[in-house]
Every structure is written in structure tokens, then in C-alpha cells.
Amino acid sequence: MPLLDVRNLKKYFPLKRGLFGSRANFVKAVDDVSLSIERGETLGLVGESGCGKTTVGRTIARLYDPSEGSIRYDGTDISHMTQRELVPFRRKIQMIFQDPFSSLDPRMTVGDIVGEAIDIHGLATGQERAERIRSILSSVGLSDWHANRYPHEFSGGQRQRIGIARALVVEPSFIVCDEPISALDVSIQAQIVNMLEDFQEKFGLTYLFIAHDLSMVKHISTRIGVMYLGSLVELAGSNDLYETPLHPYTKSLLSAIPIPDPIEAANSRRIMLEGEVPSPIDTPPWCKFVSRCPQARSICGEDPPEFREVASGHFAACHFI
Amino acid sequence: MNRGKISVNQKNSVKLLEISCLKTSFFTHLGEVKAVDDVSICLDESETLGIVGESGSGKSVTMLSVMRLLSDNGRIVSGAIYFRGRDLTKFSEGEMERLRGKQIGMIFQDPMTSLNPVFTIGNQLTEMIVRHLGLGKKDARDRAVEMLSTVMIPSPVQRMKQFPHELSGGMRQRVMTAMALCCHPDILIADEPTTALDVTIQAQIIDLLKDLKSRTGTSVILITHDLGVVAGFCDKVCVMYAGRIVESGSSADIFYTPRHPYTKGLLKSVPNPKKMMKERLVPIKGVPPDLLKPPVGCAFAPRCDHAMKICILRRPPLFEVGDGHGAGCFLNHPDLPASA
Incomplete structure (x- = not known):
């Protein structure tokens, strides 16, 4: 049984329209x-901004209520649980946010930020609580005395470490990492990625890793899902996806990755996408990629393609695969 | 008198841009x-130079000093910036204004904050053309439409009437590029032009x-922090760290x-997506120094x-380690005996 099993998940945000606030569009x-995530694996989720990857992560962590569909964590459906019922799952499912500047309360010390998580779940008090904070801070590479400092006193990389400590201190088994490295400098990114990998090995963690940096996602993920306008268009093992991408969107997305090697960069051919991502308001019932797809034919504007397994463990949604 | 001073390099030709021992402080x-x-x-004529570095390395400030x-x-505490042999640090504000946009164009990371939100795209483009090229209103308008189509903006005539907020990030960056290029500048400075954009749009802008x-x-x-963007685009590269150039050479x-x-270290800390085998990343340990108290060495x-x-x-x-490589x-x- 997979650790996390998401079926037909939908999240619609209403747009207020009209004089009396009648909700016209979504x-x-x-x-x-x-999608499903096995124990101990890292599922990468990539796509352009606005494709819904962050919303998937936040809905799975139940920061949003899903509009439809089920989210099964370890066999239990958590998609419609109340806040009270969710408390034990909140400890198991944690989140690391993109922006280490806005996700930490500026008026709390680092010790309080990490300690708050311990208090909410009633994990420890007094001496033991202090000891836990100390040990988690040292395992993310911060010192004892950092506990009495405020977030603004830290650099971006250090703040991301605090965010990781806060998530890890309640001993979760599943962590949604929402663009944890995109706000950091290149030399610091590798430090954080290595740390996440070490913790995964040490504590047997399972990650949902959301990012738009395709090379880093490939590096960290076991499998990767590609999203476009709210839907998954392709899902496969990470090497498989980069070696034999099937969906035309994945192909062009991968060809757009800048390669840090002048000769390879000169030899690589780009599949240019015309135009930009269309508006996510009232998307068409047929293939959403049709307006930019270099291979689109008439059927693409009529039927939605089915997201199906085209090779072992390789899923894609396109009529011509 | 310094204004007329011509800087001459070894080949006795005047460089397009020569920054010499520049020190800028805040x-x-x-x-x-x-x-x-x-x-x-x-920088020579028709050359593409990449300046790579992390945030705070001084790459943007160097170029802002030029502008x-x-x-x-x-x-600017000391040093000189020669543009076609004339020292820009000695220019008056009025002279700089005539130079900016006309001979040196610049595009910035965030096109939303560098475009004026209360004027239409057309308004902003024509103002620039009237000012620098001295064309009439109508000619300027035609020129602006022509520039918008050069940067491959669809239906440019309609776009002229739109405001910056009506355009997407990629489109705004195209408008900025059109604006920077409409006077055929000798140098275009692009400060992280694709950092705020998605990869597919980034590829469009770089192309x-x-x-x-x-x-x-x-x-x-x-100017960029992305080594991948530099590799596919630049002839020469300067790597900056803590306000200094630590290495420069051909791509x-x-x-x-x-x-x-x-x-x-930088090269080792980015994964190459072409590699099949997973290798552990080798990060650079520690953090960049505090420039208020820079180390002595x-x-x-x-x-x-x-x-x-x-x-x-x-x-x-900067030791010379090869032809044009320092x-x-x-x-x-x-x-030192030959090192690894």
C-alpha cells in the first residue's frame, strides 16, 4: 500500500463576480x-508557475480543503476530516515552504518557532523539550545559542534550515517540500538538498518535492510528475522521464533546461513553445495543451486525453502516444 | 580635461567598454x-559577456555604476569606466542622461517595477524614441510598433494601448527589451532578465x-546567477565573489x-540533467562573508x-593562467609547482 494515495483530486477557487458577489467562474x-507516493520515495512535481503544483501540495497537507476527490494517507481518507480529526495527521504530514522570509514569525525566537510545534502536539515539556530543540537545531547545522535569536538575524539558507527543523521536530513521516531551494543561492542550494537527502535516509522520510528547477528535481526525485494547467500530463521514473519524455509538453519543457556546459548547450536543440500558458479560468474540456502543442490535430480539440499507463510505470495524457 | 582622455590598450585600439579598478561603496x-x-x-564590439555570482557578489552594482x-x-570611490575611451565617471548628469538608453541600454530582473504602471506601453516607448532620436510623434509611434514586432510581440498595434499590468511577465520583459534596443545601443546590459520567468519563457527570451x-x-x-544560461549564451565569463572578480576567461x-x-565549487554544486547516474552534490560549505567586515586576505x-x-x-x-584566462x-x- 502506498503511503499516500491521491485520487481525482480537484481544487477550484471561486472568483467573485457580479454586483451581489454571485460566484460565476472558478x-x-x-x-x-x-498520484500515489510510496514509502521512502521522493516524488517530484514540476511545471510552470500557475500550473497548480503548489496547490496540490497544500491540499495534500490539508492547508486547503479539496473540492473533490480523495487523499488517503496510510489507508485513511483525510480529505474531508475536520481540523480536530486532523491533529494526529498534522504531526505525520509536515511542510517546508518556499520563502524562508515570510514563513517564519518575525516576533518569535527560533527556539519558540521550533518549540511551538512540540507544544501543539504535546510531545515534551521542560528539560526534555529544551533538549529536543537543541538536538534538532544541531542536526540542521545550527548552534545552541541560535535558539534565542530572531529570524531576521539569519541568512536565507539558515532560515530554510530553521524551517526544516520546525518540520522535523515532530518526527513526521511525510514532508511536502514546496520549492524549498528556489529562494537560495546556488552554493547554498546544494547544502540544503544534501541535508534533505540525509534526513530521508536517516528517518525514512517520504517527500513530495515541488519545484520549477528541473535539474534539481531530477537530482532529488525517484519519480517525477509534470503538471500543466492543473492536470498531470506525464508521470514517470526520473531517469525514464528525462531519457524518453512522451508528452509534447514534457519534451519542450525538458529541452528548455539551460545546461551548464557550453558545448552541450550549443548542440542541444530546443523545442520552442509558442505563446504562454492560457488562463486557468474555465479551462476547456478537451486537451488543455492544445493551444500551444506543436503536434495538435483535430481530435485534440474535441476529447480530453486519458491519463493512462503507456509503458510500465510511465503515465501520460496525450492522444498520440 | 580628463574627459577627453583616451584609454589605450596594448593593441592600440579603443575598447568599447573598459572598467578599470572600479571601487563602489555604499x-x-x-x-x-x-x-x-x-x-x-x-568588453569588445559584438561580444557577449556573462557576469556570474551569488546575491551580494557585486555583479549588479558594477553595472549600475557603469550606468x-x-x-x-x-x-564610485575610485577607478574609471571608459566607454569608447571616454571616462563615464567624469560625465555630468546631463551627459549621462543622453548616454543612457541611447548608447547603453539596460533591462532589469523585474519588468513590472521598471515599467511605469500609469502609462501605456506605447506612451513609454514613444517618449523614449522622441527623446533620444528626436523623431516626431507619429514616426516615433511607427518606430515603437516596429520594435515591438522585432521582439516578437503578437499584435503590436493593440499592445501599444495596453498598460504594463495587462501583460504577462514574459511579455513585459519583451517590452523592456524593445525599449532598451530601440535606439540601437552599443551595449545592452541585461541584469538577470530571466530570473523571474519560467523555463520555457526563459528559453524564449534568451533566444x-x-x-x-x-x-x-x-x-x-x-548578469546572472544561473550557470546554465551563461553556458549557452556568452563568449566571455567573469565570476564574481564578495565584490571582486575571482576568475575570468572564455566560456x-x-x-x-x-x-x-x-x-x-559552483560548477559542482549544480546537477547536470544529462547525467544518468545520480551523484551526490558537492556544496560549498559556509556562507559568503559580511561585506561590512570583509576578510583581510x-x-x-x-x-x-x-x-x-x-x-x-x-x-x-588575478593571476594569468592562460590566454585571456585569469x-x-x-x-x-x-x-608554485604545477597544481591540480
């Missing part, structure tokens, strides 16, 4: 996404 | 921040810059035979695995 941020 | 209530500390850069667009507490460069012969200075020099531990020494005694005591100059690290000292 932003279909997540539109029918199904 | 004066804050905490003290002097030496953002750019003794930087020299040369004289520093904030109020920033000042656009490449295409415009080959058509107009403009020299381009690309091939920097990517295939880096000679400074920081450059090597090499600024990278506290993070460097190869640091020697001299590195902590003295600043390494590295500011004592490991490249000519008296």
Missing part, C-alpha cells in the same frame, strides 16, 4: 489529479 | 560596504536576445578548465578547502 487550480 | 549607518572592490572588465544609477548612499544580437551586432552584458575556460576553487578563504596561510593574510591578484587564487601563483 479558477481550476487542480483539476483531476491522481 | 555608506550605511553601520559603516562602509565595499560592494565592488577593484573590478576591471573589458550611474546607484542609490543615494552609493558612490530572442541571441537573435537580436546576431542581427544588430550589439554587445551584451548578461570554455570557465566551464572546462576552471582554476579558482569557487568557480569549481582572500574573501573565499574561510570556505575554501585549499586555503593556505597566505590566503588569510593577503589578497590574491584566476584570483594563490594556487595559480607562477612560482
Whole structure:
């Protein structure tokens, strides 16, 4: 049984329209996404901004209520639980946020930020609580005396370490990492990625790793899902996806990765996408990629392609695969 | 009298842009921040130069010094910036205004904050053309439409009437590029032009810059933290760290035979998506130095695995390690036995 099993997940955000605030339109941020994550693996989720990858992560962590669909964590459906019922799952499912500047309360010391998580779940008090804070801070590479400092006194990389300590201190088994490195400098990114990998090995953690940096996602993930306008268009093992991408969107996305090697960069050919991502408001019922797809034919504007397994463990949604 | 002074290099030809021993500092209530500390850069006609570095390395400030667009507490402390042999640091504000946009164009990271939100795209473009090229309103308008189609903006006539907020990030960056290029500048400075954009849009903008460069012969200075963008675009690369250039050379020099531990570290800390086997990343340990209290010796020494005694005591100059390839690290000292 997979640790996390998401079926037909939908998350629509209403847009207020009209004089009396009648709700006319919806932003279909997540539109029918199904995926499962095995224990101990890292599932990468990539796509352009606005494709719904963050919303998937936040809905799985139940920071949003799903509009439709089920989220099974370890066999239990958590998709419609109340806040009270969710408390034990909040300890198991943690989140690391993109922006280490806005995700830490500026008026709390680092010790309080990390300690708050311990208090909420009633894990320890007094001496033991202090000891836990000390040990988690040291395992993310911070010192004892950092506990009495405030977030603004730290650099971006250090703040991200605090965010990781806060997530890890309650001993979760599943962590949603929402662009944890994109706000950091290149030399610091590798430090954080290595640390996440070490913790995964040490504590047997499972990650959902959301990012737009395709080379880093490939590096850290076991499998990767590619999203476009709220839907998954392709899902495969990370080497498989980079070696034999099947969906035309994945192909062009991968060809757009800048390669840090002048000769390879000169030899690589780009599949240019025309135009930009269309608006996610009232997306068409047929293939959402049709307006930019270099291979689109008439059927693409009529039927939605099915997200199906085209090779062992390799899923894609396109009529011509 | 200095204004007419011509700087001459060894080949006796005047460089398009020559930054010589530039020092720029910001004066804050905490003290002097030496953002750019003794930087020299040369740029030839039709050349593409990449400046790579992390945030706070001084790459943007170097170029803002060239444009004289520093904030109020920033000042060029010493050094010279020769543009076609004339020292820009001696220019009056009026002279700079005529030069900016006309001979040196600049595009910025965030096109939303660099476009004026209360004027239409057309308004902003024509104002610039009228001012620098002295065309009439109508000719300027035609020129603006032509520029918008050059940067491949669909239906340019309609776009002229739109406001910046009505355009997407990629489109705004195209408008900025059109604006920077409409007077055929000799140099286009692009400060992280694709950082705020998605990869597919980034690829479109980089291709656009490449295409415009080959058509107009403009020299381009690309400031970025993304080594991948540099590899596919630049002829020459300067790597900056803590306000100094630590390595400079051709693109091939920097990517295939880096000679400074920081450059090597940067290259090792980004995964190559073409590699099938998973290798553990090798991060650079520690954090960049505080520029309020920069180290006496090499600024990278506290993070460097190869640091020697001299590195902590003295600043390494840029040693020549190959033709046009320099590295500011004592490991490249000519008296040292051949090192790895």
C-alpha cells in the first residue's frame, strides 16, 4: 500500500463576480489529479508557475480543503476530516515552504518557532523539550545559542534550515517540500538538498518535492510528475522521464533546461513553445495543451486525453502516444 | 580635461567598454560596504559577456555604476569606466542622461517595477524614441510598433494601448527589451532578465536576445546567477565573489578548465540533467562573508578547502593562467609547482 494515495483530486477557487458577489467562474487550480507516493520515495512535481503544483501540495497537507476527490494517507481518507480529526495527521504530514522570509514569525525566537510545534502536539515539556530543540537545531547545522535569536538575524539558507527543523521536530513521516531551494543561492542550494537527502535516509522520510528547477528535481526525485494547467500530463521514473519524455509538453519543457556546459548547450536543440500558458479560468474540456502543442490535430480539440499507463510505470495524457 | 582622455590598450585600439579598478561603496549607518572592490572588465564590439555570482557578489552594482544609477548612499570611490575611451565617471548628469538608453541600454530582473504602471506601453516607448532620436510623434509611434514586432510581440498595434499590468511577465520583459534596443545601443546590459520567468519563457527570451544580437551586432552584458544560461549564451565569463572578480576567461575556460576553487565549487554544486547516474552534490560549505567586515586576505578563504596561510593574510591578484584566462587564487601563483 502506498503511503499516500491521491485520487481525482480537484481544487477550484471561486472568483467573485457580479454586483451581489454571485460566484460565476472558478479558477481550476487542480483539476483531476491522481498520484500515489510510496514509502521512502521522493516524488517530484514540476511545471510552470500557475500550473497548480503548489496547490496540490497544500491540499495534500490539508492547508486547503479539496473540492473533490480523495487523499488517503496510510489507508485513511483525510480529505474531508475536520481540523480536530486532523491533529494526529498534522504531526505525520509536515511542510517546508518556499520563502524562508515570510514563513517564519518575525516576533518569535527560533527556539519558540521550533518549540511551538512540540507544544501543539504535546510531545515534551521542560528539560526534555529544551533538549529536543537543541538536538534538532544541531542536526540542521545550527548552534545552541541560535535558539534565542530572531529570524531576521539569519541568512536565507539558515532560515530554510530553521524551517526544516520546525518540520522535523515532530518526527513526521511525510514532508511536502514546496520549492524549498528556489529562494537560495546556488552554493547554498546544494547544502540544503544534501541535508534533505540525509534526513530521508536517516528517518525514512517520504517527500513530495515541488519545484520549477528541473535539474534539481531530477537530482532529488525517484519519480517525477509534470503538471500543466492543473492536470498531470506525464508521470514517470526520473531517469525514464528525462531519457524518453512522451508528452509534447514534457519534451519542450525538458529541452528548455539551460545546461551548464557550453558545448552541450550549443548542440542541444530546443523545442520552442509558442505563446504562454492560457488562463486557468474555465479551462476547456478537451486537451488543455492544445493551444500551444506543436503536434495538435483535430481530435485534440474535441476529447480530453486519458491519463493512462503507456509503458510500465510511465503515465501520460496525450492522444498520440 | 580628463574627459577627453583616451584609454589605450596594448593593441592600440579603443575598447568599447573598459572598467578599470572600479571601487563602489555604499555608506550605511553601520559603516562602509565595499560592494565592488577593484573590478576591471573589458568588453569588445559584438561580444557577449556573462557576469556570474551569488546575491551580494557585486555583479549588479558594477553595472549600475557603469550606468550611474546607484542609490543615494552609493558612490564610485575610485577607478574609471571608459566607454569608447571616454571616462563615464567624469560625465555630468546631463551627459549621462543622453548616454543612457541611447548608447547603453539596460533591462532589469523585474519588468513590472521598471515599467511605469500609469502609462501605456506605447506612451513609454514613444517618449523614449522622441527623446533620444528626436523623431516626431507619429514616426516615433511607427518606430515603437516596429520594435515591438522585432521582439516578437503578437499584435503590436493593440499592445501599444495596453498598460504594463495587462501583460504577462514574459511579455513585459519583451517590452523592456524593445525599449532598451530601440535606439540601437552599443551595449545592452541585461541584469538577470530571466530570473523571474519560467523555463520555457526563459528559453524564449534568451533566444530572442541571441537573435537580436546576431542581427544588430550589439554587445551584451548578461548578469546572472544561473550557470546554465551563461553556458549557452556568452563568449566571455567573469565570476564574481564578495565584490571582486575571482576568475575570468572564455566560456570554455570557465566551464572546462576552471582554476579558482569557487568557480569549481559552483560548477559542482549544480546537477547536470544529462547525467544518468545520480551523484551526490558537492556544496560549498559556509556562507559568503559580511561585506561590512570583509576578510583581510582572500574573501573565499574561510570556505575554501585549499586555503593556505597566505590566503588569510593577503589578497590574491588575478593571476594569468592562460590566454585571456585569469584566476584570483594563490594556487595559480607562477612560482608554485604545477597544481591540480
